[in-house]
Amino acid sequence: MKPGTGLRRVVSEDESMTDTGRPDTILLNMGPQHPSTHGVLRLLIELEGEKVVNITPIIGYLHRGFEKITEHRTYIQIIPLTDKLDYVSSMANNMAYVKAVEDLMGIEVPERAEYIRVTVLELQRIASHLLALGSLGNDLGMPFTLMMYTFREREMILDLFESLSGARLGYNYMRIGGVAEDLPLGFKDMTIDFLRFLEKKIDEYEDFIYENEIFRMRTEDVGVLKAGEAVNLGATGPVLRGSGVRLDIRKEDPYSVYSELDWKIVTGRKGDCLSRVLVWINEMRMSVDIVEQALQNMPPGPVKAKVPRVLRPEGEVYSRIESPRGELGIHLIGDKTTTPYRLKIRSPAFCNLSILPHIAKGVLIADLIAILGTLDPIFGEVDR
């Protein structure tokens, strides 16, 4: 039996899933209900003792037919749908979609709106990385310690977003040609206060990881993804940068006002779980910087461009942004009707998840969970 093909054959032919075709291995079904598959991932693992010989991710348990639904909705009605894509970073999804429509129709967005967008996008990136870090703590078996800490800060970001949009998870804040509302009174001061607080806490997290011998034992040199491999396997976002590849859509294909702000791409060195975690941490620091600059340089003015009520774009566009998880692309085809002809989402979580079988071969179950935690898939986005 060729490696990699075996499990698939077993699954398709025999749903009882007891046989791996080898006497010394067992087939373990992990998920879709499992404490640390980050939602509804199902993994079929061929185990030799504790060692993972073969692994097949099975996805689709959260498939909602998102791309098809958009074909029956008007362009504006699609924005709240995007909230539910990557449900822990709705702002980024909002942005990816509205940017695609703006690119397609050539809409000029007012500068203030762009600055507000960058502010909320970077806050969203912080919130998302905090969540990823917290759930990695759970995966590594220190239930809820790290998670409760990171959720404390994430909660503050959610409060800020609540003051912006009224919602805490699905914000529906971006609009085609701008944002829904201007920043509420006092938002800037509250955000600056929060950033001061967060900076201290990020240092604490770094200490928590570097000073914690066991945390390092569990993440250092585990799940190594070499730079070349990362590129070939289509890694993106923190996973790619953790392997030392300096690629970030915010620099590569600048959108909004990222090119006017002063910031650097954060990269790791070794490509193991620890460097991916450190990319999260340093990216949070960088995001703090960006938010501060955006708030300082924010010009007055309108927050929404004049856009026709009924949008009938024509043409084809692929527009991409750097979501917290990587390159989030929207391929949009308009056919001069009120609904898109086709909307395809290039999901970073899906691309990163597809690396799992390649780097999790020959590791122990515990490492598999750690690797999965650092790949940070969100199933709303993987399955769409």
Place this chain on the structure above:
Amino acid sequence: MRSTGEVSEVELMELLNPELYIKLLTNPFIRGLAGALIVAAIISLAVLLLIWAERKFVARLQHRYGPNRAGKFGILQTLADGVKLFLKEDIVPESVDRIVYTLAPILCFSIALLPFVAIPLEKNLIVANVNAGILFILAVASLGVIPVIMAGWGANNKYNLLGGMRAAALMISYEIPAGLAIIGVLIISGSLNLVDIVEGQKDGWYIFPQFLGFITFLTVAFMESSRPPFDLPEAESEIVQGWTTEYGSVKFALLMFGEYTHAVLASILISILYLGGWLGPFAPSGFWLVLKTLIVMLFLMWMRAAVARIRIDQMLNIGWKVLVPLALLNIGIAGVIRFV
């Protein structure tokens, strides 16, 4: 005696005769039964309170409140959880090996309570003052892994199996350092009797000459009670609930209870072997033992909130490559201290 309920005067006098009671009290069977019941009651109560204390303490470390609904400060939470578990339907999955599956929780519970009969709370407060007390405790405590493997195998679930196998691997690598660590104490005290060991610490606790042994035994305590960072057999994020995955209701309560008493036992042993047991000024002696045990327990709880889980190969490395040499070195130190 007639069964009609009529009691003649002679028989009444016989019942009031104090010698009867002395005879009853000196009867080894009755004494043993009474002692066992007392131990079971005390340990059950202590575990109920300790689980609450742990949840509360860990919650505070983790920036949350912990139980605060049932009773004052949520102190009845464990009781409520226990009642809930006992009232639940006892589901037995279809594919299990019924005998092994049912026997495991019972064995786990009873074996967990057994070592406590040989634990002295005070010089004279002991159910069974076994001459080789420490040997008895170690022997019985190491039986504790058998129900774990039974639960892992009998439930016919792969997660249970993995948990049971992990427990077996864990057991092999902690039993040897545990025994070796204790040998140091035995060399210095010159006795296997726990009472003698504590009385021998009048001039100084064994933690000072036996620091390496203390460290080894403390690490072993984590492994023995399979608490974080060595909670591999029930690693929730990896193998769901490990060896207890297929268990519910009363059976699960018994398994969890049995597991928890291991931690209590380990803490008591540490305070007896290394921290001078009930020795201490002012307060009654039992108080000191309880206090020391609680402090060790607190350390176990603290670690649960502070560190990640160790991987199985790393755990085996620690057992064989770190703890065994450390314990051997410790024996050498003990020998030098004893004979110089």
